[in-house]
Amino acid sequence: MDYRQLGRSGLQVSAIGLGTNNFGRQLDAKATEIVINHALDMGINMIDTSNSYSGGRSEEFIGRALKGKRHEAIIATKVSSRVGEGPNMGGNSRQHILAEVENSLRRLGTDYIDLYQIHWWDPNTPIEETLKVLNDLITQGKVRYIGCSNLKAWQLCESVWAGRASGLASFASVQPSYSMMDREVESELVPFCKSYGVGILPYYPLANGFLTGKYVRGQGAPEGTRLADNDRGMFTDENFDMLERLEAFCAERDHTVLELAFAWLLANPNVSSVIAGATKAEQVVGNAKAGGWSLTEEEYDEVTAMLP
């Protein structure tokens, strides 16, 4: 496993990470433990969750699975999403963050969070209030690094400058939807991250499994897979045309599209960790192994020219 800096921080995170929005939903506590154990065995340390995944059960099951080996993992969790009724049960206010960090720590069974991320921009809370409370949590030792998710480039820029103006800790990373199938962030956010040294943690890196090789034109989705009930608009002729071109490109080089999905994202040195979800041990093992392909510049350009 390769390890990369999380943005400009000193934290080393595995180039392949583990996403956990299936834990507590598709996966029960036992299945979660199996996936996590395999992830750690493969050198994956980056585990991404949220206080909102499966009503908190993702954090709870991760906490149970990491009992006795907490130090092996970098736990990245999030706050912002609505977690109950009432005006202060979501967002990025001091009130909500101080309440929710305690709930996350309790569910995770730990006394510190490695990377605490705001899940969403909160238009109702001044970013200075959010950064101040996050900075306080770092000072208290409850949180080690801070990050964000789903921010637009201008929002991240405002956050960085607000933090600088007040001498507060800055976001080490940003988590956007980013894959060969979804490149919207390349126009503004990716260049911003390059200039400012913010680490990128792409989510949906496998396009919900479309880039794993298990979906074949005209064959219907394999039962029990994520795109089986709802293809999320992926099963179009245009997408299968592209997938088949990518498959041919990979086959010529003795690689797979799954490997390419990671290699293409990791070709950007600002990508710190690619957090792919996994519902089975063999998937997380496959994903960890898939990280070994380094694209040449020519290969990267050739692939990129095929993408939407």
Ligand SMILES: NC(=O)c1ccc[n+]([C@@H]2O[C@H](COP(=O)([O-])OP(=O)(O)OC[C@H]3O[C@@H](n4cnc5c(N)ncnc54)[C@H](OP(=O)(O)O)[C@@H]3O)[C@@H](O)[C@H]2O)c1
């Ligand atoms: N910040 C945010 O707002 C946000 C939003 C969404 C997700 N996330 C985070 O990003 C993580 C990654 O996103 P994601 O898990 O939703 O999507 P993803 O990584 O694009 O797809 C993961 C799904 O693909 C399938 N898969 C994974 N590895 C495979 C393999 N080797 N072979 C075959 N199939 C494989 C599995 O689904 P099946 O087995 O069911 O087919 C798995 O659940 C999440 O887990 C979560 O931690 C963050």
